[in-house]
Amino acid sequence: MPLLGLRALILLVSLSATAAAQDKNPEPKAANGEAVSELGKNIMYVMQAKNDVYWFGSNDSGVYRYDGKTLVNFTTKDGLVSNQIRGVQEDKSGHIYFTTYEGISRFDGRAFTTLTASEKADPKEWKLRPDDLWFVGPQDSGVVFRYDGTSLHRLAIPKTKIGEEWLDQFPRTKFPNARSNPYDAYTIVKDRKGNLWIGTANAGAGRFDGDSFRWLYEDHLTNVENGGSFGIRSIHEDKSGAFWICNTRYRFGIDAKDAPKPEKGMLKYKREKGFDVNASDGSDRVYFMSVVEDAKGVLWMATYNAGVWRYDGESATRYPVKDGAKEITLFAVYKDNRGDLWLGTHKAGAYKFNGKTFEKWRP
Structure with a gap:
């Protein structure tokens, strides 16, 4: 075959292979x-x-993007994997990630793509790297996900004595329709030393230091006084290095020198006094869904049905959050780039703090 003809044939084969690859991996729709x-x-x-x-x-309605001028709603029609959002975060390149029970969506500024996780949980992939992203897993799964920029790793939360005792108490053979797993992750955060903390449904709070897990469990952090289970929904390390976990009664000094020796697999810690409240149900504490710390070191705690509590280290103040005359229920509190405070709510949209009270936000 003449050289020119051979080159033409090679080019044709190359173009055909490229087209086939593009058909298998089409570019996501904008x-x-x-x-x-x-x-x-x-x-x-x-x-x-x-x-x-x-x-x-x-x-229930996907995500909303607001650039200061226009509010745009994105749903599954636009490529989002689910309209039920369970987390939002950003990587170092500016890509936005949305956690859902149906999977994880990434938005690159143009289109959504769904990250595909490994089918099996590999314990060797429990690694702690500064730029990795972490995501809670689906309900009743007992897993979390780690994304290293290339692969999404499925990771089973290690079993604990407390978690296994819970499963023995509520066996699936007796409760086949239960959609609850003691190892389900409610929150994932990093402390100042870079350790990873995972708050679970019924196994307590686990700390992963890159090599091993250690746990903190106290019944009142998971189970409320008047019945029911709250789970570990929020973990925050304050400016002094103390940890606030779920409720206001105590904070915890982790690895404190004068803390008692822990049981095997448990964290060394001591309880410190939090702050006193008079909750509407007569309790001496309130459980918070979410907490942030402002530039002055003041803590702002969003509760489900008791408004927002502000604690400056000396006194606590409650801010009721209302829609008209009715107090509303809350999901989360967030601090933006300027330090402004926002609330996510149940059935009332978003609220923003105006310096005196939280008011309904409108674009």
Whole structure:
């Protein structure tokens, strides 16, 4: 075959292979969304990206993007994997990630793609790297996910004595329709030393230091006084290095020198006094869904049905959050790039602090 003909044949084969590859991995459809005049009612999360764009994650209507001028709603019609959002975060490149029970969506500024996780949980992939992203897993799974920028790793939360005792008490053979796993992750955060903390449904709070897990469990952190289970929904290390976990009664000094020797697999810690409250149900503590610390070191705690509590280290003040005359229920509190405080609510949209009170936000 003449050299020119051979080159033409090679080029044709190469183009055919490229076209076939493109057919197998088509470019995601651009997400245009729909311009809207207001947010949906159930806003679970508020997040401001590095470019100052706000993202609002809903419990039932996808996500909303606000650039200071236009509010745009994105749903599964635009490529989002689910309209029920369970978390929003950003990577170092500015990509936005949305956690849902159906999977994890990444938005690159143009389109949504769904991350595909490994089918099996590999314990060797429990690694702690500064740029990795962490995501809670689906309900009743007992797993979390770690994304290293290339692969999404499925990771089973290690079994504990407390967790296994819970499973013995509530066996699936007796409760086949229960959609609860003691190892389900409610929250994932990093402390100042870079350790990873996972708050679970009924196994307590676990700390992963890159090599091993150690746990903190106290019954009152998971189970409320008047019955029912709250789980570990929020973990925060304050400016002094103490940890606030779920409720206001105590804070915890982790690895404190004068702390008692722990049992095997448990964290060394001591309890310190939190602050006193008079909850509406007569309790001496309130459970918070979410907490942030402002520039002055003041803690702001969002509760489900008791408003927001502000604690400055000496005194605590409650801020009721209302829609008209009625107090509303809350999901989360968030601090934006300027230090402004936001609330995600149940059936009332998003709220913003005006310096005196929290008021309903409208674009």
